[in-house]
Amino acid sequence: MSTENFNNLAAFVAVAQERSFTRAAAKLGVSQSALSQTIKGLEERLGIRLLTRSTRSVSPTEAGDRLLATLAPRFEEIEQELGALSALREKPAGTIRITAGEHPATSVLQPALKRFLPDHPDIHVEIVVDYGLTDIVAQGYDAGVRMGEQVAKDMIAMRIGPDMRMAVVGTPDYFANRGMPRQPQDLTGHNCINIRLPTYGGLYAWEFEKGGQELRVRVEGQVVVNQAVVRLASVLDGLGLAYVPEDQILEHVAAGRLIRVLEDWCEPFPGYHLYYPSRRHASPAFALLLEALRYR
Incomplete structure (x- = not known):
């Protein structure tokens, strides 16, 4: 197969997986118009x-689905083998590339990278903040960070x-x-700062x-947010009660800026896990990062 045909098929796989010329062009590092011409030429030749x-x-x-089903696994195998070659480097x-929510990115990943990266100048880490349950394989990530119970069964999960604990706070x-x-x-009678879910928008x-009793309370209020930093700013501004990770508010509670309530109803739960495909070949760089992130 010529290099041109190989590149054209790789371009088709990128567009078909991303379902967008814009995202595929960014992923491949080419212009959208050039990518469109490449696909057009491939279709004309076929x-x-x-x-x-x-x-x-x-x-x-239908033809595209058939071609994608054939090509995608083979391109993935090629990428895995190329990645495995890095083991030959001294x-x-x-x-x-890691996808994570804002809170784990700042509270877990950032402190670990601060310790890890200075000793490994040839390793680069890209963190993409994403609040949805991203398909890391389809989106080209090496790993993702989520709560333990949110990790798919076909993934390897490592606690990091x-x-x-969550906390309910107000001014x-x-x-x-x-x-x-x-x-x-009682929260149904209060002005609460709601959280918009990323995946389905609810x-x-x-x-x-x-004591073994579980409750889920649907609250109401004037403010709806989808980012932790906005939620914290809103509660500090007195716009209502907020439901936030405990570590984000301890300093404000100690300083008297916020008051915590319902603490006896906020029990601990499993924290963040890093997950990655079970069939992934662990490069030396990835293996080193795993050890740096592993919770002990």
């Missing part, structure tokens, strides 16, 4: 349409952080005007547990 294009989306045709090197002024909830059900039901 004499069949591989992709259905609309103003908002791209999807494979010094671990390469780029490791301690148990976590002293807020509680002076509205009173304090004594049990989770609102997150606050979770509580005490």
Whole structure:
């Protein structure tokens, strides 16, 4: 197979997997117009349409689906073998791409990288903050970070952080005007800062547990957010009660800027795990990073 044909097929796989010329072009490092011409030329040479294009989306045709099912596993095998070749290098090197939410990125990954990267100048780490349950294989990531219970069964999961607790907090002024909830059900009468779920767009039901009793409370309020930094800023501004990871508010509670309530209903739960495909060949660089992130 000529280099041109190989590159054209690789371009088709990228577009078919990304379902977007824009994202595929960025992934391949080419212009969108050049990528469009490449796919058009491939279709003309094959004499069949591989992709259905609309103003908002791209999807494979029946022929495209068949070709993608054949090519994608083979390209993945090639990438894995190329990655495995790095084991022949004397010094671990390469780029490791990780997807994670904002909280684990700042509370777990960043402190570990601060210790790890200075000793390994040839290793590069790209962290992409994403709040959805990303398909790391389809999106080209080496690993992802999620709560333990959110990791898919076909992935290898490694714990990278301690148990976590959530906290319900508000400002002293807020509680002076509205009173304090004594049990989770009381939250329905309070102005609460809601959390928009990334995957399906619904609102997150606050979770509580005490003595084996589990409760999920759907709260209401004037503010809905999807980022931790905005949620924390909103509660500090007195816009309502917030449900946040404990480590984010301890300093503010100690300083008297926030008051914590329902603490006896917020029990610890398993913290963050790094996960990656079970069939992945662990390069020396990836193996070193795993050890640096492993929770002990």
